[in-house]
Amino acid sequence: MDKIKEKLARFMYGRYGGDRLNTVMLIILLVCCVLNLFVRNAYFSIVLSSWELLLVILIYYRIFSRNISKRYAENQKYLVLENKVRHFFGRQKYIQEQRKDFHIYTCPQCRQKIRIPKGKGKISIRCPKCGAEFVKNSR
Helix, strand or coil: CCHHHHHHHHHHHCCCCCCHEEEEEEEEHHHHHHHHHCCCCCHHHHHHHHHHHHHHHHHHHHHHHHHHHHHHHHHHHHHHHHHHHHHHHHHHHHHHHHHHHHHEECCHHHHHHHHECCCCCCEEEEECCCCCEEEEEEE
């Protein structure tokens, strides 16, 4: 068993191996395989099978690639995109959580967003950016 591990380690030396992009492509491959099990349409099944084959080839190509810098750059581009998507949805979640306890008003002059607690009744709001005052109901 140790000889097999040693040969595999020697073979993989200088190759890129796995990363986050490969993991996501593998998850997409598994989803396509499961989806293909339930598809009755022959055309759609062929399209899914083609995608599966393409993903398998890409995953193996990236794992066994010796051009480490290029694979690293591809992974970094993917991670930047993933972080943008995560940030967008995290921000949307935060906004929805804030709406439970606060009203969000915009200043009529400078369009600055102002967060006011709910349940305070009719209040006068002073914009922290431009100093304009306006009256709103925070119920």
